[in-house]
Amino acid sequence: MKTTHDSIDEIHAQIDEETPDDIEISSVQFEGPDLVIYSPDVETFAERDRLVPKLASTFKKRITVRPTADALVPERKAEGTIRDTIPDDAGVQSLDFDSSTGEVLVEAEKPGMVIGRHGETLEEIRAAVGWTPEVVRTPPIESSTVSNVRNFLKQERDERRDILEDVGRQIHRPTTADNQWVRITTLGCCREVGRAAFLLSTPETRVLIDCGDKPGAEGEVPYLQAPEALAAGPDSIDAVVLTHAHLDHSALIPILFKYGYDGPIYATEPTRDLMGLLQLDYLDVASKEGRTPPYDSSMVRKALKHTIPVEYGNVTDIAPDVKLTMHNAGHILGSAVSHFHVGEGFYNVAFSGDIHYRDTRLLDGAVNDFPRVETLVLESTYGGRNDYQTDQEDSERKLETVINEAHEKGGKILIPAFAVGRSQELMLVLEEAMREDRIPTMPVYLDGMIREATAIHAAYPDHLRERLRQRILYEDDNPFLADQFRPVDGGDEMRRDVVDDEPSIVLTTSGMITGGPIMSWLRLLGGDPESTLVFVGYQAEGTLGRQIQQGRDEISLNDTAGRGANRVALNMDVQTVDGFSGHADRQGLENFVRTMNPRPETVLCVHGDESSTDHLSSALYEEFGMRTVAPKNLETFRLD
Incomplete structure (x- = not known):
């Protein structure tokens, strides 16, 4: 049987034949998805017009040319x-x-x-x-996360090299199967929001897409012990693909390494950094709340070390018979619609992850332009019959009204928001509204991870909308550095000072009130009828945020030392301002499918409660005549 080593020898010989005699090829090897050529004649290589693109076309692989040690000054x-x-x-x-x-x-x-x-x-x-x-x-704003990740990967570069070589051998191993088929197994995220996890299987390959927790439901994790997943052994999974960094998609990726997985994680570079930030915070919150987390920080570092960054639009080999292309999903920084091309034109599957179809202040809308997609796995968070979001301009006007009314009462405006995505969108809205005197200029306090997440956004301006990127890079007008934005870095003592001070706005995590600094703010402000709690994002079933949104007027909170619960009456005004969600609404989801050309033959509606997935599935079937399914967890679909 032919081995990867045999393949490398054959490729080396063929490259020797196809390059001019004055170019020496010292060695050829696989490093992750790339074919790397080492040569003392890199400059000559570069001077030969289209030599590298020609080789890439011949071998149908990404090619990198590197100098040998003796060619370096x-x-x-x-x-x-x-x-x-x-x-x-x-x-x-x-x-x-x-x-x-x-x-x-x-x-x-x-x-x-x-x-x-x-x-x-x-x-x-x-x-x-x-x-x-x-x-x-x-980074235009100092980011400890970006700095720490870059330094960590520098320190681990030798092991990273070994990892990439191992991954390269697995990707480019000879195929053995005589037949072709594609299956998707649902390990979570079906008829529910959260614990996203799917397994894409072929005769050669198993790819895990996402591995998250379920907000407000401790202990409900993906079905990783299913026969097709880790029960078949951690080595049976060839690759993990992460669509974006939110914890309901990424929280449990480190646990894979605890179970023995030792393979690659494919994600965009911003997703890699945000993943590390959110997972470490996940551990910190669990510790503060007296819970035992399912893994420790060493597993987070291991996940970072095994992450291979993927740029939007680049076709990347991740297995002998699977190519991955990531496209902007418009949901949060670095979020990706993940397109899988199986075999030599055999089958194509796209996983939407979470998408926002329209442009926002922060990001361009989701991409849905694919050469082929036979099956689409589509989020359905707002897939319900009446799940239509308010127009963005109307939403901003309503938020301004809520803020002005609260300010006139002399109260505080408390906005729980996801640290990644919604907080930055709101910062842009608030900065402009204050600059143009539509709301009073007042302090905007950033609690939890929001400031650090914002610094990561500023570190990747190429992923932001063009106008925002222009302001940050070329006009010396970074809206995230506006004077009114102030980090809360003094714990509860500073929070009490904020409560006793002038009217202000507080942006704080967590967005669904499932833990974190928002609990301290509710303890301090919950009984104040002059203050206002504003929901601007989705509140999942079972979360405290959903309960308060539906009218709950008393909540139980642990004291600051975690010694026990006390009751807090909610006398705050509670408002919901639609239109700021990072998810497409019902119309956006339908438009995402409507404008695909060609449209998929099959759509699996996931990541939504039971009514939302059912409604969206029925609507897509009725309008487009395609096969649609609202699957349950632990179902397997053969797609070919």
């Missing part, structure tokens, strides 16, 4: 040359050399000046020192 001398080559105005912060790959990571305030017109500066650097420059932007 010594680091100290190379650093001086690189700094002399890059304009001073680029604001270079650091250079980090990786001799194992021949790459130098350049962190700069203005990456465009490092790159140069049409990449000219990068080419000049490569020609002068042999090292291949990779450029990253210095």
